[in-house]
Amino acid sequence: MNDQTQNLPFPGNPVVPQTFDASKVIQFQCRKGIACWNACCSNIDISLTPYDILRLKRRFEISSGEFLQKYTVPYELEQNSIVGVKLRPVENGTACQFMTPEGCSVYDDRPTACRYYPVALLSMRRQDEYTDHTSYALVDEPHCLGHKEPRQISVSDYRKEQGLEEYDDLARGWRQLILKKKSSGPSIGKPSKRSLELFFMVCYDLDRFSQFVVSEGFSDIYDLPAEEMKNILCDDVELMQFGFRLLKQVLFGEESIPLRKEAAHERHLRHQEKMQRMETEAAARRAAEQDEMYGNPDE
Numbered sequence: 001m002n003d004q005t006q007n008l009p010f011p012g013n014p015v016v017p018q019t020f021d022a023s024k025v026i027q028f029q030c031r032k033g034i035a036c037w038n039a040c041c042s043n044i045d046i047s048l049t050p051y052d053i054l055r056l057k058r059r060f061e062i063s064s065g066e067f068l069q070k071y072t073v074p075y076e077l078e079q080n081s082i083v084g085v086k087l088r089p090v091e092n093g094t095a096c097q098f099m100t101p102e103g104c105s106v107y108d109d110r111p112t113a114c115r116y117y118p119v120a121l122l123s124m125r126r127q128d129e130y131t132d133h134t135s136y137a138l139v140d141e142p143h144c145l146g147h148k149e150p151r152q153i154s155v156s157d158y159r160k161e162q163g164l165e166e167y168d169d170l171a172r173g174w175r176q177l178i179l180k181k182k183s184s185g186p187s188i189g190k191p192s193k194r195s196l197e198l199f200f201m202v203c204y205d206l207d208r209f210s211q212f213v214v215s216e217g218f219s220d221i222y223d224l225p226a227e228e229m230k231n232i233l234c235d236d237v238e239l240m241q242f243g244f245r246l247l248k249q250v251l252f253g254e255e256s257i258p259l260r261k262e263a264a265h266e267r268h269l270r271h272q273e274k275m276q277r278m279e280t281e282a283a284a285r286r287a288a289e290q291d292e293m294y295g296n297p298d299e
């Protein structure tokens, strides 16, 4: 089973390269007793959303750090930039650790990619637009016999059946951050190592993020009203959503969390420095391009 919740179709990919909206009717059913039972879970490539991790660590009653260590591997979502996490298969194999002969042992909390399969979710965002566009495609892998079952269902009903409305709602903030990072290109500049670490902690290691929120380091910078602080500390989902807001602020300057006065001043100075640095770099790039085009008269 390959995660098709982010990628665009490309040659050699089992995604049929036709996209459609949620009203499209597909022919598909997965059921116990089907001849290909578990074939999809025997060879996995499943990316996890922050909400997938939250649900699974809650199910196992372990910390996010423990979950990450036992059940995931990191991967590069974008070259030299933001990191994602995937389910770690069994030792020396390709099967999912949660697969049993009876089926998925974490079925009620299975990740988004498992719920979507065999539908691919394609989120796209244009650089000049704020909102992203969603479309779908069908993944038709030869080992999956579900396509031969006689059930017709619209993608919209399939999403409901698979509990995806809640999962997509709660992953929206994270997807927007990734799309925004991908579509912003060099205009935003390369995120610092610190902000990339913050991205990883907020999105995937929620228990560590919770410790950060109660630390002096956080309260030295942010001036969060006591009521809001209470809300985010007693509800993991609220904490995760707050984290997405914080990342929007840190990575893209979209301020929604009040800063302490001194921190706001320092941030302003840092922002000015960054803009100056980017202008200097852009001027140097332009000069180098001109030299290349017209030759350097000093040479």
Ligand code: SF4
Pocket: 001, 040, 041, 044, 046, 096, 097, 098, 099, 100, 103, 104, 105, 106, 107, 110, 111, 114
């Ligand atoms: S989490 Fe469940 S459905 Fe998803 S790959 Fe693992 S066993 Fe299969």
Ligand code: SF4
Pocket: 029, 030, 031, 034, 036, 037, 038, 039, 040, 041, 117, 143, 144, 145, 146, 147
């Ligand atoms: S029908 Fe497809 S999704 Fe269901 S068990 Fe078979 S391979 Fe997996």
